[in-house]
Amino acid sequence: MSAAGRFAARTVRVKAPGKVNVSLAVGPLRADGYHSVASVYLAVSLYEEVAATSTAAPGITISLSPESTLDLDDVDIPLDSSNLAYKAAAIMADVSEHATGVHLEITKRVPVAGGMGGGSADAAATLLACDALWNSGLSREELAHLAAELGADVPFSLLGGTAVGLGLGDELSPALAKAQTHWVLVVANYGLSTPEVYRTLDRLRGAGGIDAEEPTGVDPQILAALRGGDAESLGRVLVNDLQRASIELAPALRDTLGIGESHGAIAGMVSGSGPTVALLAEDSVAAAALAEDLQRYGLTALPVHGPVPGARIISDTLL
Ligand code: ATP
DSSP states (O other): OOGGGOOOOEEEEEEEEEEEEEEEEEEEEOTTSOEEEEEEEEEEEEEEEEEEEEESSOSEEEEEOTTOSSOTTTOOOOOSTTSHHHHHHHHHHHHOTTOOEEEEEEEOOSOTTSSSOHHHHHHHHHHHHHHHHTTOOOOHHHHHHHHHHHOTTHHHHHHBSEEEEETTTTEEEEOOOOSOEEEEEEEOSSOOOHHHHHHHHHHHHHHTTOOOOOOOOOOHHHHHHHHHTOHHHHHHHOEETTHHHHHHHOTHHHHHHHHHHHTTOSEEEEOTTSSOEEEEESSHHHHHHHHHHHHHTTOEEEEEEEOOBOSEEEEEEEO
């Protein structure tokens, strides 16, 4: 092969965090079919990784890494153009002058359909990886705009840390809360569909004659507790409007919350639309002990902490 024809492949590897919603207020069903939310997002130390490798052949391909900690036989992840990472690469290719073909290898660690934004983290990681791979030179702000087109949780995985999300959850303001809180995530071996959880909430509200209000902001006590890393105060103000709908669809979640609280969790809540449950612990030692106790019940329990930074490049290699 001539030197001119030789293709130098390059791999950019990016990691991006999953999230828990420390608070999630959900408004009524809007005429456009969406719900406004007011939420406090916390990026936690459970990361997805995307390795984007340039390919001589055009197009986007996806595979799942054997390094994934999820049991890949159990989960339903599309590897075609409906994968959020594929959509992210396609958007980046559209705006990049020097786009090539790309292969995305995804290391899955965030539970699928678990309410922790795993697919969104893959999309955020892919945006950043392709930006570097193709020298697109987009600013974080420009990437955040593209992220919002992909889904409401994608901009937060780029940003990381702690943030208040309004609108559809994509109007983000960093909350500058740096103190760490410690959690145990109890991962279910099934998923819940986010749209179905919202539909169930609307149905339960309708049946109960509850008129939900448009959320306008978040409880300042939540932000104060996060700023101080004060787990006891935070435990008193955790709230998730979707929780009762998730429990309606998966009643076992009530047991998981009960087991967590009876084994020393300060408080527990369903994360986002569930079915992952986030249990708040006093500190890292308590979180490790709680996770061990829950594992004895046969539960998959992972100690994590947050806030952690958003999507970032961990290596950039010429092959
Ligand atoms: P969110 O809280 O953002 O709604 P989630 O964390 O509950 O999301 P995901 O794991 O992001 O759920 O995925 C939900 C569904 O999206 C999956 O069932 C899967 O079919 C589809 N999907 C598309 N792209 C991906 C991806 N990269 N990883 C996992 N699932 C994906």
